[in-house]
Amino acid sequence: MQHPLLQSLEPEAHPNIPELRIGDTVRVHARIVEGSRERIQVFQGVVIRVSGSDKTAGSNFTVRRVASHGVGVERTFMLHSPRIEKVEVLRHNKVRRSRLYYLRGRTGKAARLKEVGK
Amino acid sequence: MKGILGRKVGMTQVFEEGLAIPVTVIEVGPCYVTQKKDLKSDGYTAIQIGFDETSHKRISKGELQHLKQNQIPALRHLSELRVNEEDLAGYTVGQKLDAEIFAVGELVDVIGTSKGRGFQGGIKRHNFNRQPKSHGASDRVRAPGSAGSGTTPGRTMKGQRGPGHMGNRRVTVQSLSVVRVDAERNMLVVRGAIPGPKGGLVFVRGARKQG
Numbered sequence: 614m615q616h617p618l619l620q621s622l623e624p625e626a627h628p629n630i631p632e633l634r635i636g637d638t639v640r641v642h643a644r645i646v647e648g649s650r651e652r653i654q655v656f657q658g659v660v661i662r663v664s665g666s667d668k669t670a671g672s673n674f675t676v677r678r679v680a681s682h683g684v685g686v687e688r689t690f691m692l693h694s695p696r697i698e699k700v701e702v703l704r705h706n707k708v709r710r711s712r713l714y715y716l717r718g719r720t721g722k723a724a725r726l727k728e729v730g731k
Numbered sequence: 732m733k734g735i736l737g738r739k740v741g742m743t744q745v746f747e748e749g750l751a752i753p754v755t756v757i758e759v760g761p762c763y764v765t766q767k768k769d770l771k772s773d774g775y776t777a778i779q780i781g782f783d784e785t786s787h788k789r790i791s792k793g794e795l796q797h798l799k800q801n802q803i804p805a806l807r808h809l810s811e812l813r814v815n816e817e818d819l820a821g822y823t824v825g826q827k828l829d830a831e832i833f834a835v836g837e838l839v840d841v842i843g844t845s846k847g848r849g850f851q852g853g854i855k856r857h858n859f860n861r862q863p864k865s866h867g868a869s870d871r872v873r874a875p876g877s878a879g880s881g882t883t884p885g886r887t888m889k890g891q892r893g894p895g896h897m898g899n900r901r902v903t904v905q906s907l908s909v910v911r912v913d914a915e916r917n918m919l920v921v922r923g924a925i926p927g928p929k930g931g932l933v934f935v936r937g938a939r940k941q942g
Binding site: 616618619621622623624644646670671691693694695696 | 740741743744745746749751754756758911916918920929
């Protein structure tokens, strides 16, 4: 059991992040700080890993997208980071495991996922 | 100089200005000033601090009487803190100390007893290098190697590092910044790690080295 003092420091769920499921296609609006300037960068891809939950400190999720020339790019975001503006879930995909690392070895048509219920 | 006794609760992380920072939660106090030592009677100036209220059956009769004299409840741990003469005047015996003696942003030193590791080899204890795993060196992989020269000097130098008992000793971590203070719940949160297991007794004092 967790000590009540530690419990009291656990973060509240991020107001603009819905529940993320593995395999979801998402758009992450991340706040980028460059010196004194701030801008928002959008990163769209598939959630291939969620570690922890929205109730535990230090939890994060990884989004994979295939950028130009077929280069895979993965970014890991902290689930409670105030630097995340919001996350939109575009669609839920049907997957059968909790870590989609197998997508790394696939390109093009083979890397597609089926939408849930279709 | 100011200080307080407490227990390590554990580590977590909090966000500060968008960055995740690692923090340790310490349950500090409430502590009592149990004795004042002055130049006249003791030859130096210090205060004695007590922490962790317990049953009167749990401490020796000598200690119990020492506390009872000043209407202080039975305390499990007593510890001394050197203070200069001016600061000594600011303390009274029986006074309660809580987390509020520190402010957010202040630097503190944390003193504790590190986790005991038992008898360990040179690799774990002193970061010695390992020897080759191949080329016929099958049983010398984690051996310490040579402990010195040859006929001259004909002995091992004093202080030569080697295998031995590791951990379970007093360790001070200096200049940790205070991230949160909550006197109501006796909570002090500092940035970074502190020695010892969860539940271990620690002493938190104002940092010796400021900035």
